[in-house]
Amino acid sequence: MRWSDPTLHLLFWPLATVAIYILAKRLYRRWHYWWTGPLLVTPLAVLALLAILGADYRQYMSGTHWLVLMLGPATVAFAIPIHEQRTVIRRHWPVLLVGVLAGSSIALASAWALAHALGVPDAVGRSLMPRSTTTPFAMAMSGEIGGVPQLTAVFVILTGVCGAAMGEVMLKWLPLRSALARGALFGMAAHGAGVAKATEIGREEGSIAGLVMILAGLLNLMLAPLVMLALR
Amino acid sequence: MTLAALRLRAVLRRTRLLQILLIAAIWLAGDALVRILGLPVPGGVVGMVGLLVLLALGWVKPASVRLGAYWLLAEMLLFFVPAVIAVMDHGEFMGALGLKVALVIVVGTLLVMAGTALTVDLLYRWRMRDRMRHAVE
Numbered sequence: 001m002r003w004s005d006p007t008l009h010l011l012f013w014p015l016a017t018v019a020i021y022i023l024a025k026r027l028y029r030r031w032h033y034w035w036t037g038p039l040l041v042t043p044l045a046v047l048a049l050l051a052i053l054g055a056d057y058r059q060y061m062s063g064t065h066w067l068v069l070m071l072g073p074a075t076v077a078f079a080i081p082i083h084e085q086r087t088v089i090r091r092h093w094p095v096l097l098v099g100v101l102a103g104s105s106i107a108l109a110s111a112w113a114l115a116h117a118l119g120v121p122d123a124v125g126r127s128l129m130p131r132s133t134t135t136p137f138a139m140a141m142s143g144e145i146g147g148v149p150q151l152t153a154v155f156v157i158l159t160g161v162c163g164a165a166m167g168e169v170m171l172k173w174l175p176l177r178s179a180l181a182r183g184a185l186f187g188m189a190a191h192g193a194g195v196a197k198a199t200e201i202g203r204e205e206g207s208i209a210g211l212v213m214i215l216a217g218l219l220n221l222m223l224a225p226l227v228m229l230a231l232r
Numbered sequence: 233m234t235l236a237a238l239r240l241r242a243v244l245r246r247t248r249l250l251q252i253l254l255i256a257a258i259w260l261a262g263d264a265l266v267r268i269l270g271l272p273v274p275g276g277v278v279g280m281v282g283l284l285v286l287l288a289l290g291w292v293k294p295a296s297v298r299l300g301a302y303w304l305l306a307e308m309l310l311f312f313v314p315a316v317i318a319v320m321d322h323g324e325f326m327g328a329l330g331l332k333v334a335l336v337i338v339v340g341t342l343l344v345m346a347g348t349a350l351t352v353d354l355l356y357r358w359r360m361r362d363r364m365r366h367a368v369e
Binding site (some may be wrong): 042047083084131153156221 | 252256258259263274275276277280281282284288294297298302304305309310311312314316317318319320321322329332333334336337339340341342344345346347348349350353355356357
């Protein structure tokens with residue numbers, strides 16, 4: 001089989017991606033730093049392999065686009081943690097709702113204002129707006145408000161990595177007394193990576209972070225038509 | 233419930249792959265609904281709301297999907313790797329634009345963290361104080 005054979009790319013890239021992902025998770029279990037997380041290492045290693053083998057994006061995508069489709073069932077799966085957290089939701093819903101509303105507004109407004117102040121192109125600015133929410137929701141919202149979903153996927157990762165790293169420092173600076181606030185900080189600002197970090201700090205913080213992450217994703221998607229009106 | 237149905241349920245509760253297939257079927261149903269009705273939300277979100285309703289009604293027990301659901305959530309990173317690789321087609325981020333984007337992300341994330349955490353903490357303390365006062369009265 002020659003390297004230019006499309007069938008080879010069809011088979012090789014999904015296998016290589018899964019293998020790199022598994023290795024990256026092992027690596028993180030061994031060396032636990034903020035920059036060794038699979039969130040950052042996996043895409044970088046895939047990019048490096050693509051560069052070494054001289055393959056392009058289209059060849060890569062031909063065999064791996066079905067992996068992105070799996071984000072659909074992953075979104076459905078969020079029903080389980082929501083269902084299991086229903087007592088927490090019932091008890092704290094006003095606080096959670098206002099917190100997520102405030103966080104989402106700040107995320108959307110700060111991305112838009114900073115992007116404009118720095119002269120970032122409009123499509124990139126729009127792709128930056130949903131970056132605080134978890135990937136499936138962020139990509140869906142990006143498409144709704146005129147951004148580029150693939151760019152948003154990259155920004156979401158960068159946000160997660162830097163949010164999980166900065167969150168610990170922020171905890172030392174901010175006078176937070178409740179686990180609710182500490183969890184919300186991570187879940188709202190750094191989605192999945194933040195939830196993982198919050199879980200390291202405490203069980204309650206972790207489950208609140210997960211809940212806030214999902215609520216923020218849903219709320220952002222509901223806000224998308226409003227954002228569209230505001231941007232026009 | 234018949235014996236066969238009970239046995240099927242027992243298998244479903246142990247088999248992650250079956251649960252993933254069940255969740256995927258719910259997603260496909262949500263996707264079909266979105267396409268037929270022309271809804272402005274992704275099929276995954278409709279499927280999620282559908283599954284929540286099924287769980288609330290007790291038609292689906294959490295144990296029938298829990299293993300599959302937590303697997304999908306834990307491995308979610310793998311699913312968006314191909315989307316991220318699209319950055320290959322965007323060479324324009326090497327340079328000034330890339331730095332600007334990084335600045336937006338860092339400053340924006342700091343603002344979101346501080347704003348969210350302080351809002352939640354303040355509201356939580358108010359509610360607790362309120363509750364204490366009611367308890368004393």
